Amino acid sequence: MRILALLLLLIGSAHANINIQHWTTPEGAKVFFAQTKGLPILDVQLNFDAAASRDGDQYGLASLTSSLLGTATKYHNEEQIINAFEANGAQFSTSSLKDMSIVSLRTLTRQPILKKSLDTFTEVITLPSFEQAYLTREKRQTLRAIEAAKQSPASVASLAFDKAVFADHPYAHAKIGTQDSIKQISLDDLKQHYHQFYVAKNLTIALVGDIPKAQAKQIARQVSHGLNVGERAKVNPVISPLDKPQTIHIEFPSKQTHLLIGQTGINRSHPDYYPLYLGNHIFGGSGLTSILSDEIREKKGLAYSTYSYFSKMRSNGIFMMRLQTKNNQATEAKNIAIATLKNFRNNAIDAQKLADGKDNIIGGFALETASNANILTYLSIIGFYDLPLDYLSGFTDKIKDISAEDIQKAYARLIDMDKLIILSVGEQK
Amino acid sequence: MKALILLFFGLSHSLFANSLDLAEQGVTQATLDNGLKIVVKTDSRAPVFISQLWYKVGASDESRPTTGVSHMLEHMMFKGTHAYKSGEFSQIIARNGGDENAFTSKDFTAYYQKMHKSKLELAIKMEADRMRNLTFSNQELAKERQVVIEERRMRVEDKPNAKVYEKLRMISFDKGGAYHSPVIGFQKDIETYSLNDLRVWYEKYYAPNNATLVVVGDVDPAQVIRLAKQYFGDYAFNPNIKPSDRAAITLKGNSKVLKLKAKLPFYVLSFPVPSLSTVNNEKTAYTLEMLAYVLDNGLSKSLIRNQQIASSIGVGYRLYDKYDTLFTLSFVPANGVSNDTVLSAIKTQVSELINNPDFIQGELSRTKAQLEADFVFEQDQISTQSYYLGMLSTVGLGVDKMFNYVDNMNNINATEVSSAAKQYLNFDIANSVELIPQGVK
Numbered sequence: 001m002r003i004l005a006l007l008l009l010l011i012g013s014a015h016a017n018i019n020i021q022h023w024t025t026p027e028g029a030k031v032f033f034a035q036t037k038g039l040p041i042l043d044v045q046l047n048f049d050a051a052a053s054r055d056g057d058q059y060g061l062a063s064l065t066s067s068l069l070g071t072a073t074k075y076h077n078e079e080q081i082i083n084a085f086e087a088n089g090a091q092f093s094t095s096s097l098k099d100m101s102i103v104s105l106r107t108l109t110r111q112p113i114l115k116k117s118l119d120t121f122t123e124v125i126t127l128p129s130f131e132q133a134y135l136t137r138e139k140r141q142t143l144r145a146i147e148a149a150k151q152s153p154a155s156v157a158s159l160a161f162d163k164a165v166f167a168d169h170p171y172a173h174a175k176i177g178t179q180d181s182i183k184q185i186s187l188d189d190l191k192q193h194y195h196q197f198y199v200a201k202n203l204t205i206a207l208v209g210d211i212p213k214a215q216a217k218q219i220a221r222q223v224s225h226g227l228n229v230g231e232r233a234k235v236n237p238v239i240s241p242l243d244k245p246q247t248i249h250i251e252f253p254s255k256q257t258h259l260l261i262g263q264t265g266i267n268r269s270h271p272d273y274y275p276l277y278l279g280n281h282i283f284g285g286s287g288l289t290s291i292l293s294d295e296i297r298e299k300k301g302l303a304y305s306t307y308s309y310f311s312k313m314r315s316n317g318i319f320m321m322r323l324q325t326k327n328n329q330a331t332e333a334k335n336i337a338i339a340t341l342k343n344f345r346n347n348a349i350d351a352q353k354l355a356d357g358k359d360n361i362i363g364g365f366a367l368e369t370a371s372n373a374n375i376l377t378y379l380s381i382i383g384f385y386d387l388p389l390d391y392l393s394g395f396t397d398k399i400k401d402i403s404a405e406d407i408q409k410a411y412a413r414l415i416d417m418d419k420l421i422i423l424s425v426g427e428q429k
Numbered sequence: 430m431k432a433l434i435l436l437f438f439g440l441s442h443s444l445f446a447n448s449l450d451l452a453e454q455g456v457t458q459a460t461l462d463n464g465l466k467i468v469v470k471t472d473s474r475a476p477v478f479i480s481q482l483w484y485k486v487g488a489s490d491e492s493r494p495t496t497g498v499s500h501m502l503e504h505m506m507f508k509g510t511h512a513y514k515s516g517e518f519s520q521i522i523a524r525n526g527g528d529e530n531a532f533t534s535k536d537f538t539a540y541y542q543k544m545h546k547s548k549l550e551l552a553i554k555m556e557a558d559r560m561r562n563l564t565f566s567n568q569e570l571a572k573e574r575q576v577v578i579e580e581r582r583m584r585v586e587d588k589p590n591a592k593v594y595e596k597l598r599m600i601s602f603d604k605g606g607a608y609h610s611p612v613i614g615f616q617k618d619i620e621t622y623s624l625n626d627l628r629v630w631y632e633k634y635y636a637p638n639n640a641t642l643v644v645v646g647d648v649d650p651a652q653v654i655r656l657a658k659q660y661f662g663d664y665a666f667n668p669n670i671k672p673s674d675r676a677a678i679t680l681k682g683n684s685k686v687l688k689l690k691a692k693l694p695f696y697v698l699s700f701p702v703p704s705l706s707t708v709n710n711e712k713t714a715y716t717l718e719m720l721a722y723v724l725d726n727g728l729s730k731s732l733i734r735n736q737q738i739a740s741s742i743g744v745g746y747r748l749y750d751k752y753d754t755l756f757t758l759s760f761v762p763a764n765g766v767s768n769d770t771v772l773s774a775i776k777t778q779v780s781e782l783i784n785n786p787d788f789i790q791g792e793l794s795r796t797k798a799q800l801e802a803d804f805v806f807e808q809d810q811i812s813t814q815s816y817y818l819g820m821l822s823t824v825g826l827g828v829d830k831m832f833n834y835v836d837n838m839n840n841i842n843a844t845e846v847s848s849a850a851k852q853y854l855n856f857d858i859a860n861s862v863e864l865i866p867q868g869v870k
Binding site: 113 | 588798
């Protein structure tokens, strides 16, 4: 059996052969397109730099603006818009994160469905009419969502961690806002937010599907043409490393304590991006086979789910280890997680673990672009975060030569064991 | 869509029509002499495959004091065989670029690997190994039992709405039949079952004639069948596997109030209904499915968007359950609105539908357009395709149901939806669970 496993390591690796085409519309929107064959589907994703980090002190403004897109346009009301998408079987959605506000459409490529879906989509995004009745309703919905988050220990923990790690940075607040901040937001605020940020120069368009490039160009042009040219949003300040450790406990009536341990992370242009990527994959990013899962779950049975990740946002994200365990095991789990991180930071991993991690990423790389939905996500990331067009095709080459020492040194440079945030949410009293 | 509307409902399709249709969809089926079913669907958009092994066993086969044993066994399947030590299955799949996991539900337990197409033999070989050669270790069980209890705490105990659904199943299904107990099991049962309980379960249900191998991706069907023969072919047919006699026994008119530490109220109703498997006339099941879509869209429009008395609403029907099932309605009222206000608005809308089928004509035609498009959209993920193929094969409906779905749904008219609402949505005998929040700081 061992011999078989060795032989299998020698089988050649896959490489992504996605042909990414890139251009800029006359209005200044950057377009990223990949033609895929086999399914009569088109996905369009518009990524605006218009999310919660653009809220200023009006927490929840970006989310509310995003949720009103599709409620009314210059020519149609909400029910007409919904019916127009549904009648063509098209899927329209909006979402708003910390960096990106996303508007997306999935439609069949058959005519007249494609044209009708795209026309409604274009109208919704370029000719929105912000109306008080919808804002009042969406505010009530948001206040409900804020309450819902308070009954989930996982959500309480995530919000508290962001607040601790991002301090006074625009990433720190909850993207849906607070009871107080939501009440203060007016229709004019939404119009102003839209006017400033939903503009061509602040937009990247990702297109994936079975259409020729000429048609993709025409679609991107159609969407971009109706937008103001505007200006690209100014880059937010980079988050600085924490200057002191923080131990935070939030008492919560749950059976489990949620533990979140971490610090400031990286963005995608960080010089150690690849060693940290591979390192995290091995440390806590690859499910049951990761080191963290082995220590917490496989060896001790302390948690069902434990993992670590880097959220690689524009102005640096976070590095976090996360798990949840019954309340009276929280201290034991915390100590093991921290000791595991410390060991990973201070000592290079063995050759087998390094090889296994690389083989998993490289051997499984074809899975990353196996569906239109996957490719769409990559095009969005490449476009929004200004990554090179060969990001995907060059990825495995960047991984293959990394050594155990490269990983260890990258972790040692980034992770400061004396300045961790250790946050717990659960019933400790 | 290939139109198959000429086929009669409730009759078996002719072999010719059936196999022609499936071949057009790139589906190949085979059964080994030992009873292992094989379903292959080719999809060569990317050089990858997903291989899934589905067992016909799940929570619907369980009763106290071993509820959750199917799920516990699923966890133990990663804990080593005579050939591979604990955790090695996952390690080998991972270092070969694979993404693997497993899932347990009411009517099935399934395992999968997603990998580059060059790894097909490895996936099949290793999955075959653990169908028969599992080593059962008390030490591993002790740890994994704790993991599963943590899983239950995370999924159910600390999630108020999940507790509501667990209670709903308990009052909607008799404990003497299927679907009463949760898939993960009652905590007390998880705490107590023995290694032997797991071994017995494994011996009883993990056999080739109780399983379906599904492979979707850039593969050659003949090679899949050859590899399946090579690695599963020597396992004996198990003559002791009989169709389950634990059908679901639906109950009516039960209600419960749960006072939980929560911030938001939540209300769920259930109506006992047949599934596609248990219904006399299949069209009735598709009509219930359509009713769920139409009501979900219609109630969202009137209660959330227009009247603004609910902040969320959900309508559900489990078309593919193996036994009689539930039609469910759930909602979170808007702030300051009582459950009764929302309930009476729902009842009003349902009676409107019953009295005037034309009320839903627009909704119906839009839903049909959506379903046709959704069917195409679902082809984008090989895991979605293999899920439907494996699930339909495992519950005994047959994989052609996947490809007939849109045509069957297109056949439903407004009068039929209205009649189904009248027949099944009887609020006087519905079961309900009401969550009354007790406050969280």
